Amino acid sequence: SAVISQKPSRDICQRGTSLTIQCQVDSQVTMMFWYRQQPGQSLTLIATANQGSEATYESGFVIDKFPISRPNLTFSTLTVSNMSPEDSSIYLCSVDMSTGNYGYTFGSGTRLTVV
Amino acid sequence: GQNIDQPTEMTATEGAIVQINCTYQTSGFNGLFWYQQHAGEAPTFLSYNVLDGLEEKGRFSSFLSRSKGYSYLLLKELQMKDSASYLCAVRRPSYSGAGSYQLTFGKGTKLSVIP
Numbered sequence: 246s247a248v249i250s251q252k253p254s255r256d257i258c259q260r261g262t263s264l265t266i267q268c269q270v271d272s273q274v275t276m277m278f279w280y281r282q283q284p285g286q287s288l289t290l291i292a293t294a295n296q297g298s299e300a301t302y303e304s305g306f307v308i309d310k311f312p313i314s315r316p317n318l319t320f321s322t323l324t325v326s327n328m329s330p331e332d333s334s335i336y337l338c339s340v341d342m343s344t345g346n347y348g349y350t351f352g353s354g355t356r357l358t359v360v
Numbered sequence: 361g362q363n364i365d366q367p368t369e370m371t372a373t374e375g376a377i378v379q380i381n382c383t384y385q386t387s388g389f390n391g392l393f394w395y396q397q398h399a400g401e402a403p404t405f406l407s408y409n410v411l412d413g414l415e416e417k418g419r420f421s422s423f424l425s426r427s428k429g430y431s432y433l434l435l436k437e438l439q440m441k442d443s444a445s446y447l448c449a450v451r452r453p454s455y456s457g458a459g460s461y462q463l464t465f466g467k468g469t470k471l472s473v474i475p
Contacts, residue, residue, distance in 0.1 A: 275460075276460055278462065278463070286467065287447060287467040288403070288447070288449075289465075290462060290463070290464070293454055293460070293462060295460075301454070337402055337403075339463075341461065349393070349405070350405070352402060353401075353402050354401075354402050356400075
């Protein structure tokens with residue numbers, strides 16, 4: 246399965262600022278996924294990022310708030326823009342190594358606190 | 361909409377067996393995953409079922425009935441380190457592109473193993 250390096254692992258940010266989260270995969274993957282996990286909750290899909298096309302956002306998430314880049318098959322970034330305390334969450338990237346038994350692999354997550 | 365239900369919390373005794381149930385109603389189905397997530401860590405892959413029946417992997421087994429929209433994760437010989445959240449997730453077609461899929465997660469079951 247793939248190995249994903251995600252950074253930063255955590256950050257404390259002022260409201261109104263933006264944070265960019267990076268994910269680097271050790272192999273080429275077609276699709277990368279960005280999730281949010283709010284405190285005590287499960288994972289909610291923010292968007293799906295394909296290389297060479299615009300990301301596809303789930304209901305409740307918009308590009309202006311969560312712009313995503315996918316410049317090549319091994320890298321993606323998610324920016325959390327104009328942050329408010331409600332954006333305090335863990336953000337995770339994931340890839341689909343989809344040969345069934347390998348499942349989806351997750352980055353180690355970015356724990357974001359907005360003050 | 362997508363609906364994946366699992367119990368919020370369960371408690372079991374060290375050395376015992378515990379079964380965590382998951383029921384789902386989703387638009388499309390291409391397999392069901394179980395993940396383990398320890399507090400503060402990313403989810404790790406446990407099992408994948410796409411056909412009906414039982415998949416056994418060491419102390420962990422997972423069962424799927426597609427006609428009933430039902431799965432369970434069975435943990436045997438419980439150990440203290442099994443205390444974690446267990447996430448049920450359904451893979452279903454994504455509108456991000458032909459042949460692409462996405463994971464939708466249940467809210468997770470927090471399992472506490474007591475001596």
